[in-house]
Amino acid sequence: MIQAQSLTKRYGSKTAVDAVDFTVQPGKVTGLLGPNGAGKSTTMRMIVGLDQPSAGSVTVNGKHYREHAAPLREVGVLLDAKAVHTGRSARNHLLAMAATHGIPSTRVDEVIELTGLGSVSRKRVGGFSLGMGQRLGIAAALLGDPAVLILDEPVNGLDPEGVQWVRRLMRHLAAEGRTVLLSSHLMSEMALTADHLIMLGRGRVIADAPVADIIGGAGSNTVRVRSPQATRLATLLAQPDVTVTAGEQDTLDVTGISAVEIGEQAAEAGIVLHELTSIGASLEDAYMALTQNEVEYRTGGSAELQEAAR
Amino acid sequence: MTTTTLSTTPEAAPAATPTGAGKDAAVIRLSAAGLIRSEWIKLRSVRSTVWSYALLVAFSLGLAAIMSASLDLRGADVSMVPAANQATFVAQASTFGVFFGQLIVAVLGVLTISGEYSTGMIRSTLAAVPNRLPALWAKAAVLFVTTFLVGLVSTVGSYLVSSAVLSGKGLHAGLFEPAVLFPVLGGALYLGLIAVFALGIGTIVRSGAGGIAVVLGIVLLVPIVLQMIPAAWATSLLPYLVSNAGINMFGLMSFSQVPIEWWVDLLVVLGWLAASLVGAAVLLKRRDA
Numbered sequence: 001m002i003q004a005q006s007l008t009k010r011y012g013s014k015t016a017v018d019a020v021d022f023t024v025q026p027g028k029v030t031g032l033l034g035p036n037g038a039g040k041s042t043t044m045r046m047i048v049g050l051d052q053p054s055a056g057s058v059t060v061n062g063k064h065y066r067e068h069a070a071p072l073r074e075v076g077v078l079l080d081a082k083a084v085h086t087g088r089s090a091r092n093h094l095l096a097m098a099a100t101h102g103i104p105s106t107r108v109d110e111v112i113e114l115t116g117l118g119s120v121s122r123k124r125v126g127g128f129s130l131g132m133g134q135r136l137g138i139a140a141a142l143l144g145d146p147a148v149l150i151l152d153e154p155v156n157g158l159d160p161e162g163v164q165w166v167r168r169l170m171r172h173l174a175a176e177g178r179t180v181l182l183s184s185h186l187m188s189e190m191a192l193t194a195d196h197l198i199m200l201g202r203g204r205v206i207a208d209a210p211v212a213d214i215i216g217g218a219g220s221n222t223v224r225v226r227s228p229q230a231t232r233l234a235t236l237l238a239q240p241d242v243t244v245t246a247g248e249q250d251t252l253d254v255t256g257i258s259a260v261e262i263g264e265q266a267a268e269a270g271i272v273l274h275e276l277t278s279i280g281a282s283l284e285d286a287y288m289a290l291t292q293n294e295v296e297y298r299t300g301g302s303a304e305l306q307e308a309a310r
Numbered sequence: 311m312t313t314t315t316l317s318t319t320p321e322a323a324p325a326a327t328p329t330g331a332g333k334d335a336a337v338i339r340l341s342a343a344g345l346i347r348s349e350w351i352k353l354r355s356v357r358s359t360v361w362s363y364a365l366l367v368a369f370s371l372g373l374a375a376i377m378s379a380s381l382d383l384r385g386a387d388v389s390m391v392p393a394a395n396q397a398t399f400v401a402q403a404s405t406f407g408v409f410f411g412q413l414i415v416a417v418l419g420v421l422t423i424s425g426e427y428s429t430g431m432i433r434s435t436l437a438a439v440p441n442r443l444p445a446l447w448a449k450a451a452v453l454f455v456t457t458f459l460v461g462l463v464s465t466v467g468s469y470l471v472s473s474a475v476l477s478g479k480g481l482h483a484g485l486f487e488p489a490v491l492f493p494v495l496g497g498a499l500y501l502g503l504i505a506v507f508a509l510g511i512g513t514i515v516r517s518g519a520g521g522i523a524v525v526l527g528i529v530l531l532v533p534i535v536l537q538m539i540p541a542a543w544a545t546s547l548l549p550y551l552v553s554n555a556g557i558n559m560f561g562l563m564s565f566s567q568v569p570i571e572w573w574v575d576l577l578v579v580l581g582w583l584a585a586s587l588v589g590a591a592v593l594l595k596r597r598d599a
Contacts, residue, residue, distance in 0.1 A: 045598075048437050048440065049436070049437075049440040050433055050436055050437060050598065050599045051598040052596075052598060065440050066440035066441050068440075069339045069340060070338050070339035070340060071340065071437070071438060071439075071440050072338075072437075072438055073338055073339070075437075079433055079437070080430065080433075082429065082430045083429075083430040083431060083432075083433040083434045083437075084429065084430065084431055084434060085352070085356060085425055085426065085429045085431040087356040087357060087358070087425070088352070088355045088356055089355065092351060092352075092355035093431075093434075095351050096348045096349075096351040096352045096355070097348070097434060097438055099344050099345075099347040099348035099351055100340060100344050100345055100348040100438045100439060101338050101339060101340055101341075101344060102337055102338055102341060102343075102344045140434065144338065
């Protein structure tokens with residue numbers, strides 16, 4: 001279990017993490033989601049004591065990380081794939097990490113097998129692809145058979161097979177009763193892997209709830225209708241609590257009324273429908289809705305881009 | 311609050327389960343011996359270490375051979391040279407390589423830590439040792455012992471080379487004569503200490519190029535600059551520079567008008583080392599990694 005209380009990190013006048021409170025429960029996969037610069041990595045680094053909080057505190061299994069007698073048994077951490085000396089072989093890196101805690105070399109070979117690094121474990125890390133670097137980082141995180149796993153963007157650079165492997169591994173570790181915290185800006189990944197989401201925006205928690213609740217909370221389901229008589233249909237559906245947006249070519253996006261009702265009304269009026277689709281809100285919609293005002297580096301408008309292109 | 315209990319039964323777990331460490335949970339924890347072992351694995355598993363030590367030995371033996379072979383006695387009767395002077399010359403030939411060797415081990419000392427910063431390895435190191443300072447002490451201990459031992463190989467090896475060449479010219483001195491043994495040990499000791507001094511500087515500066523520049527500046531440049539300043543204060547400072555004190559310590563050269571006891575020189579070197587390590591410790595503890 002990870003507990004943060006008023007956890008704050010300031011760099012000069014900039015506040016990267018702003019009085020954040022959260023609890024990461026064991027037994028499920030918790031996703032830390034947020035746009036770039038939201039404070040995900042900083043939060044993770046503070047959990048394992050790499051960054052000192054400016055205020056507040058964070059504990060792992062009831063103690064500050066540095067107070068544990070065997071930190072690697074408490075927390076396995078993957079902060080970035082490049083936290084490895086490039087001149088050293090993967091196996092030597094893991095052996096050096098394991099030696100600090102007296103973890104036997106059989107365990108090193110075990111995590112090498114587990115992460116599929118067997119054929120490259122004696123090669124120097126400098127020549128590794130991003131995907132192999134990630135696997136090595138995950139191997140290092142698993143070394144101590146830790147109760148808590150913290151992984152910053154673990155699927156970054158992995159091939160589809162690797163992504164599925166990480167997803168299964170995370171779910172499996174959580175099912176064993178471990179605490180699993182992973183960050184990502186890939187919403188689709190989070191929807192598939194996480195049970196619970198902590199959403200960060202500009203250093204604050206903007207949502208902390210089960211994935212299903214967050215998607216549900218994104219509210220209005222949209223119905224997409226396509227009809228050659230789109231204009232007539234739009235007039236027909238017009239009601240105070242119904243929003244009709246005209247899309248491309250005869251397409252309407254309607255909110256505030258169900259697909260069934262639209263179909264029935266159209267039939268009564270004798271309007272031909274070519275398509276009638278109910279579009280459920282995705283995690284992406286929820287994310288966009290929640291982070292709308294939280295994006296630190298917003299893409300410039302097209303006018304600006306054109307200006308810049310000149 | 312509940313503490314998570316891990317499944318430690320391997321037979322019950324599917325193939326993808328990390329279980330191996332669980333079996334030995336009782337003995338798995340941070341320890342000084344573990345940190346020493348870890349730093350030893352780190353030191354021996356990068357190529358810069360192997361290269362540096364190989365260069366150190368090769369340079370020392372080569373310089374000892376050159377210095378001994380170039381001694382031209384012009385047919386003088388060396389049997390008249392007092393034994394003490396013979397021993398001094400043999401000792402100087404045996405430790406001449408230390409003068410250059412200090413530059414090699416200083417670079418190695420910086421790289422030992424700057425390599426961790428430049429590659430990001432430092433984050434893995436500090437995540438495993440969140441109290442941080444034990445990792446620095448372990449690194450310093452491993453670097454000192456290894457460099458001292460390789461230094462000893464190179465000074466003793468240099469003695470063997472130069473005494474073989476010099477005995478052909480009639481100069482003799484045994485390894486265990488104090489005038490020889492003391493410089494041979496002192497030279498190796500100094501190499502170990504200067505490597506740790508450089509490790510401290512590297513930790514403070516956190517960059518390979520910067521650290522090497524600072525260390526070589528202190529070891530090589532400052533003594534030359536001070537010697538060029540024609541003032542009494544500059545001259546009186548000379549014996550207290552780390553490289554001058556170190557070289558004075560094993561009798562290769564002297565930088566002081568009045569003879570300085572070897573232990574004073576050793577204290578001067580230790581003082582520089584302590585300043586560098588304390589600075590490193592304070593910053594390592596305080597800075598975000």
